[in-house]
Amino acid sequence: MKYNGQLLAELEFALKPIKVGVLGLGTVGGGTVNILKRNAAEIARRAGREIIITRASARDLQKPRICDTQDIQLTTDPLDIINDPDIDIIVETIGGAGTVKDMILTAIANGKHIVTANKSLIATHGNEIFAKASEQGVIVAFEAAVAGGIPIIKAIREGLSGNQIQWVAGIINGTGNFILTEMRDKGRDFADVLAEAQALGYAEADPTFDVEGIDAGHKLTILASIAFGIPLQFEKVYTEGITEIARIDVEYAEQLGYRIKHLGIARKTAEGIELRVHPTLIPERRLIANVNGVMNAVLVKGDAVGATLYYGAGAGAEPTGSSVVADVIDVVRALTSDPENRVPHLAFRADALADIPVLSAERIKTSYYLRLNAEDKPGVLADVTKILADHDISIEAIIQKEPPKDSTALPIIMLTQITLEQEMNAAIRAIEALPTVSGKVNRIRMETLG
Amino acid sequence: MKYNGQLLAELEFALKPIKVGVLGLGTVGGGTVNILKRNAAEIARRAGREIIITRASARDLQKPRICDTQDIQLTTDPLDIINDPDIDIIVETIGGAGTVKDMILTAIANGKHIVTANKSLIATHGNEIFAKASEQGVIVAFEAAVAGGIPIIKAIREGLSGNQIQWVAGIINGTGNFILTEMRDKGRDFADVLAEAQALGYAEADPTFDVEGIDAGHKLTILASIAFGIPLQFEKVYTEGITEIARIDVEYAEQLGYRIKHLGIARKTAEGIELRVHPTLIPERRLIANVNGVMNAVLVKGDAVGATLYYGAGAGAEPTGSSVVADVIDVVRALTSDPENRVPHLAFRADALADIPVLSAERIKTSYYLRLNAEDKPGVLADVTKILADHDISIEAIIQKEPPKDSTALPIIMLTQITLEQEMNAAIRAIEALPTVSGKVNRIRMETLG
Structure with a gap:
């Protein structure tokens, strides 16, 4: 009898749709809703079960949305969703590292799995969040936090897991790359292009995070941790923005056979790890030197595989939503797995993270x-x-x-x-x-x- | 008592090193041995346990090797390893689709998980092999079969799992790309460059598989299946090689702003699926047009993510070994997982593969x-x-x-x-x-x- 009952419980689990609650219905939240609705059949063919968004939160319920919220129960209070025992997975797309941190910790304490696009949260509070998640046996997935739609976290954490990673170098801020591309293509000045990027909606009203390298620093922090198996250490990243790049330097670089790109670079050396974000001259024949506009690309050098490159849209509703949905499907597949044998949050097991010093600038x-x-x-x-x-x-x-x-x-x-x-x-x-x-x-x- | 016994058994499992048997000690087998030995500590930090190669087979045990076979028990008979109850995972690097197919089926019947680099085997017998593997609840992993060290199978199957894939286009044969690159860079003729590629060891003595597009056709077959969720159908791929490309066409293409690349293209249209390998003019500003020499690159277009590109070494001992080892680690992580919730072999669940027609040329x-x-x-x-x-x-x-x-x-x-x-x-x-x-x-x- 007990055996039959167990079988039945397992069967029910297998057939039960997975219920997702989305916090935030802005660009990334809206993109995620659109993908999960439009591609529901395709996703069920892959995951073997339905994945549905049953609840979502937004600060202002009257605001026009990029997504259809029919069949989704809306609330202004994220805690309604975090505390709902019916929700299996929380998708967090609010952003920022303030109150969101407490929300995520509460959700973890409630036994929810988390999928987040929040780079600043992971870069600055990831160590604490992952520790709590491991205690609770839940997953915190964050593919969407770095390089938008490019599956770079998965590539490094799983695809290159046989390698000792030697360095990672990426164009991981689309706004900065758009500005540098325009400066080169059209011989324009930084301030002029920034104003246009703001008008086009590529750059925020306060562009500091983008043009001063802070956003890229958050992403580099995450890439370095999963590449080298070190704790997240955003405070040790050297960041230099693109505000001092003069049109004349772009021209001279060109004449010498180089392009200027704003790179995040993490390199393991005999002395320690370099973590740095700054404008960089790259030989023009390199593929990454030809990544233009708002596109992102990450070069990863492994001791076995050599140099590999990953390219795609680094931001936007559906590209970032693509990574969120892939993470949701991964979590669904791992629901019945042994937590001990899951891919570790930072690629290396928490008890095997290395205490390698980060070098000063x-x-x-x-x-x-x-x-x-x-x-x-x-x-x-x-x-x-x-x-x-x-x-x-x-x-x-x-x-x-x-x-x-x-x-x-x-x-x-x-x-x-x-x-x-x-x-x-x-x-x-x-x-x-x-x-x-x-x-x-x-x-x-x-x-x-x- | 029983509870303690169970705990102990689980603990023993967790601590037990995973034993791998390698069939074939040529380029890929040798590279795999080298990586698993050199990076043993790094890999244990990721996987949480030791992964060791205890046995390997080779046709000629006296032949000089690129790898150190100390501590590995050698045999000339692959069946010794396939039938060894101590072996958890079989790595197959013999290649070819003849006798190897029976070996793999026997290994599956013995309950072994398989990691293979064998594109022709998967492209021509994959449907049967995956069916048997699913019956036995074992995994057949094949990242190394397509594009060497680039984790392209993982990117499509898992990283882009939220997307409806619209098309895939790849430079997936390094020899062909080397020949076309040399023809363009140095204004040389096809026959002349082929002879050099053979002397350098990039091209086989019988180059038919490479220059006639058969090797690329095998890889495209696999990419199309995991992109669209269709059975493997190598026999329906239209293949055209690069033997008819004249130097003058390379020059004219250049003058018009194009590069000629040998591409494998899989595209989903309203009428059906196009599966084709042929020389292709690509606008020179595209990143993939600038992938040169023996390097590989695959462009994947998803409805949510847009175009993404994956670039790296498509062949060679350690790049291909990198993919083999990543697969071994994936299998180790999945050993305790519920087979029903694993990533399906062809990305979509076997009972959800679609019967979309492949279009004639x-x-x-x-x-x-x-x-x-x-x-x-x-x-x-x-x-x-x-x-x-x-x-x-x-x-x-x-x-x-x-x-x-x-x-x-x-x-x-x-x-x-x-x-x-x-x-x-x-x-x-x-x-x-x-x-x-x-x-x-x-x-x-x-x-x-x-």
Whole structure:
């Protein structure tokens, strides 16, 4: 009798539709609703059961939506959904790391599985959230938090699981890439393109997160953790934005065979891990140098596989919704699995995370593009190159440009070999102190990504 | 007591190293051994337990190996391993679809999970193999069968599982891509580059599988099944190789802003599914047009995510081994899972595969690059364009080239709009019958891949 009862319970479970509650009905929430409705048949053919959104929350229920909310019970209070015993999976698309953190912890305490698109939440509170989730035996899935529709979390965590990952380098902020692409294609200035991006809705009214590299820093934090098996450490990411990139640097880079891209780079070295977001000169022949507009791409170098690249839309309702829905299906498949044998949240088992130091910015090693303005006098170049030599910095190329119409200062461009950042900082201070050099030395890091 | 006993059994299972037997110690087998040995610690941190190769088979035990076989019990008879009750997972890297099929079926009957790199086996016998595996509740994993180290099976089957896939287009044969890249970069002829590729070991002594598109056809068969949820149907793939591509076509394509790539294309249309492998003109600004040498790349278009691209090494010991090892880790994680809730072999559940017809070659719709040699007489162009118009074929562009030094025939290049292949075949027959046209009409299909 008991055996039959168990069988029946299992059968019922297998046939029962999975009930999803969505927190937030903005871009990503709306995209998720649209995909789960439109592709319901296709998804059931894959997952073996129906997945339906029964409840959703939104701050303002009167606001026009990009999705059809028929058959979805709406509320303004996310806790209504989090505390509903009928809901199996919570999809969180509210964003931000404030009150949302408490909501997620409550949902976990209630035994809900979580799918989230929230990069700042995971990057800043992920360690705590994953620990609580493991205690409760629930999954917190976050594919949509990095690079929108590109299944990059899955590729690194599962697809390359046989590799020691050596480095990850990605264009992981679409707004920044749109701005740099426009600057290059149309010879426009940063401020001008930013204003247009804001008008087009690509950039927020407050663009700080995008153009200062904070958004990319959140995503890089997550990529580095799953690549190297280290705890999430957003506070240790070096971030530099694209606001200082001048049109002239984009042009010079082009003439030298390079493109400037805003990259998030995580590299494992013998000394520790480099975590850095900054504009970067990349050889134009590299595939990632040709990723333009709002598109994202992530290069991953593994010791066995070599370099692999993943490209797609990094934002938008349905691309990001695509990752949310894939995570929901993964969670559904794992509902009957042994929690111990699931893919660990940070790719490596929580008890096997490594305590590898993250290097300070001064200890980064890279090569550099330098631009400075010098007086057109004999001896200037000798002074500059002597300073570089004193700091053990080898020069790959020096190019003198014609002075611009409105100036007598001679632009000098230098490309260096790989150098310790600390030495470069000291050299730049010394060069800027030369009486024959006017203004600041513009420095952009370079990577071959080979 | 029983409860404690059960706990102990579970604990023992959790701690027990997983024992893998490898069939074949050539390139892929050797690469797999090297990765599992070198990255053993990293892999244990991910999988939560040791994964060790305890047995391996090879035809000739005296042959020098790329891997260290110390601690591995060797045999010349794969059945020794297949019938060993101690082996949990069989890795098959022998290749070919003959005797290997029976080995795999025996291993499945013995309850072994299988990881294979064998594209021809899966493409031609996969339906039968997966059916038997499902009966036995075992997994047959085949990431390494398509595009080497790129986790493309996982990306489509799991990463894009919320999408209706619209089309897949890939450079999935490295040898062919190497030959086309050399032809373009160095202005060389097909036969000349093929001979070099054979000398370098990129191409087999019998290059038919590579240059005639059969290898790509095997891989496309697999990609189409997991993209659309249809049974494997290799026999319905239209395959055309690269042996007829002339240096002059590579040059003309270049002048028109295109690159010629050998693509495998699977597209779902209202009438049915197109499955085709052939040389293809692609706009040079597309990322995939810039994938060169032996590298592979697959573009996947989903209704929610849009176009995504996956790039990496398509062959070689460790890149392919990377996919084998990732599959082994996936299998280890799934050992305690409910077979009903695992990712289905062909992405969609076996009872939910769709019976969508595969279209014959005549029903393909695409645009075309045509090159023909005509006498330099008035009226020739009028005759040709009238034939095209009679077959409802719209012309996008016509370019007349100077006759080559040793000829009086005038090369005419035409680009058409999208056309039914059947109409194009009839038009070409009519054009070739014109007395003013000499020789054959060279036809290369074109895709925008937007």
